[in-house]
Every structure is written in C-alpha cells, then in structure tokens.
Amino acid sequence: MRLLVTGGAGFIGSNFIRYILEKHPDWEVINLDKLGYGSNLANLKDIEDDERYTFVKGNINDFELVSKLIKEVDAVINFAAESHVDRSISNPHAFIESNVLGVYTVLEAIRKVNPEVRLVHVSTDEVYGDIEEGSFTEEDRLMPSSPYSASKAAGDMLVLGHARTYNLNASITRCTNNYGPYQFPEKLIPKTIIRANMGLKIPIYGTGQNVRDWLYVEDHVRAIEAVLEKGERREVYNISAGDEKTNLEVVKTILRLMDKDEELIEFVEDRPGHDLRYSLNSWKITRDLKWRPKHSFDEGIKKTVEWYLNNGWWWKPLIDEKVLHPTPWKLRW
Structure with missing residues (x-):
C-alpha cells in the first residue's frame, strides 16, 4: 500500500508514519506538510533516509499539488490541522483555512482525480463539546465550544457530505487527548x-x-491503522482509553x-x-475492528x-x- 499522510511532521502524524514503516515493510509513505507551527522535521529524523519514505513540503490547500500526489496513492490519512484551542481563540482564521478549506481541497482532489482512494480523516472528541456524565457515542450531536473544535466539526461534516454525495470511501476517527513522544x-x-x-x-x-480522557499516541495510531484497513465507508469511530x-x-x-x-x-x-469534561464511548471500534489500547x-x-x-x-x-x-x-x- 502507498499512503499520503498530510500533516505528517506533526505530533500524531509523525508517530503514525514511524509506526507504519516499522509494522509494514512493503508499504510506502508520502508525507505532505507545510512545516507550519507545530510541525517539526526532527520528529522523523530517524527515518528520513528510508527509501520507502518521501517528504513533500506543501499546503493541503494547494489543489494542484494535492491532486498530483493523490493520483499516486491508495489511501490518504488526513492529520493536517491547526490544533491548539488557545491559538484558535487568538486567531480563528488560520483554523478555518486549514481545518475547513484544507479538508474541502483534499475531498475535491479525491473526487476529481482518484475517487477510489481510501480516506481516513482524523478528527477530535472536542467536536462533541463537553459532557457532565456518561460518554459520547458516534451518534451524538456535535456541539463545539471553541473556534478550533468548530472548524474540526465543519471538516467532519464536509467529509460525510462528500462521502454520501460522491460515494467516496471515507471514514472519520475522533480521539481523546493524546500524549507521548514528539508532542509540541x-x-x-x-x-x-x-x-x-x-x-x-x-x-x-x-x-x-x-x-x-488520556490516550497514549501509539495506541491512537494503531486505531487509525485498524480504521484504514477494516473501517467501513461513511462511518465514524471514537477512540478512547477510558x-x-x-x-x-x-x-x-x-x-x-x-x-x-x-x-x-x-x-x-x-x-x-x-x-469541563470530555468522554468518549469507543465500544464501536472495539467491537467492530477489534482494537483496544495497550497502555x-x-x-x-x-x-x-x-x-x-x-x-x-x-x-x-x-x-x-x-x-x-x-x-x-x-x-x-
């Protein structure tokens, strides 16, 4: 399999790329990253000479570049996003550009260039808002509380809309707070x-x-791998450790x-x-894809x-x- 990983120089993306190349010797990865705030090529210094790995500097809003890369791959894993709530309060515009318009650009490139490509869009539990008791399921309404979470919710809706209208092979993951090596x-x-x-x-x-709800980053990337390989199109999968x-x-x-x-x-x-509180019910991915956290x-x-x-x-x-x-x-x- 050949993957296009957008935002692969960031925290979760770089951990995903390293994991995939270690786990799948016959897979190749193209990493598209604009190297903006939060990205760091030092995250992948140990694999930069791997012949299965290619880095491309570029923005997911560049339709021509994204289209060219999508022609060459079997699947797209979209990590590219502005992700810090405080910064979204300070400057929402950057979050709309990346988390909404950027997602739209990727979807349009897939639709027009390679509609059979597999897409896993990486989202967040913050799209649900907070919950005092119990845990959100994939069927619950979205009620974002910040410009960041609102932009991520908008991106999710675009993915679901394109997947239904154009029959794209897309899934969404929503994870709880990650932690681990290489986090900004x-x-x-x-x-x-x-x-x-x-x-x-x-x-x-x-x-x-x-x-x-804290999730070790290696467990998260294993969940994304499971969704990539076994997830159903137009399905959302919550990922949490409890x-x-x-x-x-x-x-x-x-x-x-x-x-x-x-x-x-x-x-x-x-x-x-x-x-006040985030909490996800991840029974669906545990039941359907046999994933569970190890840490x-x-x-x-x-x-x-x-x-x-x-x-x-x-x-x-x-x-x-x-x-x-x-x-x-x-x-x-």
Whole structure:
C-alpha cells in the first residue's frame, strides 16, 4: 500500500508514519506538510533516509499539488490541522483555512482525480463539546465550544457530505487527548515535564478540575491503522482509553514521577469557553475492528516523562522567549 499522510511532521502524524514503516515493510509513505507551527522535521529524523519514505513540503490547500500526489496513492490519512484551542481563540482564521478549506481541497482532489482512494480523516472528541456524565457515542450531536473544535466539526461534516454525495470511501476517527513522544511543548503534558525540569512554575487553568480522557499516541495510531484497513465507508469511530484524569491529577502525577515539589503548580485565569469534561464511548471500534489500547495511563505517562528527559536535543530548540514568557491565556504556556 502507498499512503499520503498530510500533516505528517506533526505530533500524531509523525508517530503514525514511524509506526507504519516499522509494522509494514512493503508499504510506502508520502508525507505532505507545510512545516507550519507545530510541525517539526526532527520528529522523523530517524527515518528520513528510508527509501520507502518521501517528504513533500506543501499546503493541503494547494489543489494542484494535492491532486498530483493523490493520483499516486491508495489511501490518504488526513492529520493536517491547526490544533491548539488557545491559538484558535487568538486567531480563528488560520483554523478555518486549514481545518475547513484544507479538508474541502483534499475531498475535491479525491473526487476529481482518484475517487477510489481510501480516506481516513482524523478528527477530535472536542467536536462533541463537553459532557457532565456518561460518554459520547458516534451518534451524538456535535456541539463545539471553541473556534478550533468548530472548524474540526465543519471538516467532519464536509467529509460525510462528500462521502454520501460522491460515494467516496471515507471514514472519520475522533480521539481523546493524546500524549507521548514528539508532542509540541505548549501542550499540557510536555509543558509540565519541560517546565518542571527547568524549575519553572506549572500554570493550570482555573481550579484544574477539567477532566480529559488520556490516550497514549501509539495506541491512537494503531486505531487509525485498524480504521484504514477494516473501517467501513461513511462511518465514524471514537477512540478512547477510558483513562479520565483532571488536569491537576495529571500535573501532580508528572511531578511525582520527576520527584518535584507540588509548589511549582500555579493556578491561572481560566480560558474562555473551557470545556469541563470530555468522554468518549469507543465500544464501536472495539467491537467492530477489534482494537483496544495497550497502555494504561500510568504506563504511558512514565514512558513519556522518560522520553522527554532523555531527548532534550529535540525540545530545547523549540523553547524561545515567547514560550518562556507568554502573553496571557491566548498563548498560555
């Protein structure tokens, strides 16, 4: 199989590419990435010379380029997206360009150039909004709370609409919060590890009681692989581990693993529209595709802490004055 992976220089995309090349010796991967904010070719430095891997610098809004690449592949995995809620509050326009217009461009290229190609569109649990009790299923309504989640929900609707109208072979995955190696330092878990290692305060929004279901990135990419190979067209698959933790619990766990004092914790002004709790029911992918997570949160977070502490070469170049001394909640680090 030959894959086009969009946004493959980002956190989840790069982990997916590495996993696929290790798992499938006869597969090839084309990585299309504009190398914007959050992308980093250092994520794939260890495989850049693999003859089965090709990197193409470009934007998914470039219809001619995307069409040319889609002619050459059997499947497209669309990771390309702007993905940080705080930044979407600060600048929604970039999120509309990538997460809505970019998805439309990919769909149109498939429709016009290679309508038999398989598409897996990678989305997020945030399209459902928050939930106080229970867990969202794939049948629940979408109620996004931020410009980021709204843009992702719009992209999902475009995929479903094109899949039905033009009979495209497309599926959607919606996952809970990922963590693991190569995650950009502004996200909660790497931010906490790096700042604790530097002896800096760890900012936590509000009271820290916001709940997230945490999924180790390797388990996520295994789920995407399952959807690629066995998923049904026009189906949505929730992906979760059932490891729900408050943000405060996550930070305290990391500090304990690093033998750091909890006095580093600093509660800061909450961000607008902050969802209280995310929770997904992933019984469908477990039942139909026989996927289940292999890592508990305790196992995954230990591996993650160790990776960041042992790979300063990767994250230290990403630390600059803007990151160390951010503006208020809009770019809170």
